[in-house]
Amino acid sequence: MTAPSNQTHASPHASPHATPQQRFLVLFDFDETIINESSDDAVLRALPGQRLPEWLRNSYREGHYNEHMQKVLVYMAEQGVSEDSIHSAVEKIPPAPGLLSLFQYLQGHRQEFELAVVSDANMYFIEKWLEGAGVRHLFAQIFTNPASFDASGRLVLLPFHSHACSCCPDNMCKQVILREYLAGRQKERGGAPFQRVFYVGDGANDVCPSLALGPRDTAFPRRGFPMHRLLLEMSQEAGLKANIVPWVSGEDIVDSLKEVVEER
Incomplete structure (x- = not known):
């Protein structure tokens, strides 16, 4: 199954830094991974009462x-919440600890790493936050739910794709996205796969893509979050082959990536 064409604003080969020379791929979740x-x-917090009514919750x-x-965004529009208010609320979200240091490291090693976001948030939130943080240019692809403002000023959210995975939400299986992306990029790279793949996440829906990683790859679960707890409970019999390196700060991830880059 394939994702819709509006999944992202740029194709991998259109990105100036998505070149065959890059040895490694780093995939990031967004909520509670890139942002805190x-x-x-x-x-x-952009709502007048800063919370949803009980019936909607x-x-x-x-x-x-x-x-x-989708219902929440309709309600916010009915309450008169403007695009500017939503944009402002998104830009004010703090990054997760050390993530800006991680991006600074990756900025300095763009010839080694290709980056992508795989998130069940939405395109508007992710692009606005990355642009505000000055790091949007680092990412070759953003895989997330399409979202844009319509003529009436409402942020319209759509599902990313349909899939047959029973473990994932009905609108997104991150393992399907990961497998299709790796296959497509290998073809574009003349048959050369990435030497290693790294997946940085926190949530339960980040476990499924971790199962697609190989023994040379690494899953970075945020320590103490659902992804970390679930991976600890899994065994090799469950299909988990990747190295597991928990992180508290993005600087923990930098330390691991430095070791890999130096293994020439």
């Missing part, structure tokens, strides 16, 4: 979060 909280929760169905967030 959920962007969906952060934008609620209680309307969430397990596995259908994208559908729930």
Whole structure:
């Protein structure tokens, strides 16, 4: 199954830094990985009462979060929340500890690393935050739910794709995205795969893509978050082959990547 064409604003080969010379791929989740909280929760501070009514909070169905967030954005528009207010709320979200240091390191090693975001947030939140932080140019691809403002001023959110994975939310399986991206990039690179793949995340939906990683690859779960706890409970019998390196700060990830780069 393939993702819709509006999944991102740039194709990998259109990016000036997505070149065959890059040896490594680093994939990032967004909420509570690049940023230090959920962007969906952060934008609620733009509401007059800074919280959702109980009837809307209680309307969430397990596995259908994208559908729930569509209702939230309709409600925010009905409450008169403007694009400027949402933009401002997004830009004010703090980065996770040490993530800007990690991006600074990757900026200095762009010839080695290709970067992409794989997130169940949405394109508007992610692009606005990355642009505000001055790091949007580092990412060859953003895989996330399409979102844009319509003529009435409402932020319209759509699901990313459909899939057959029973472990993931109905609108996104990150393992499907990862496998398709790796296959597509290998073809574009003349048959050369990335030497290693790194996946940085925090949530339960970051476990599924971690199962697609090989023994030379590394999953970086945020220490104490669901991804970390779930990976600790898994065994090789469950299909987990990757190295597991928990992180508290982005500087922990820098230390690991430095070791890999120096292994020439």
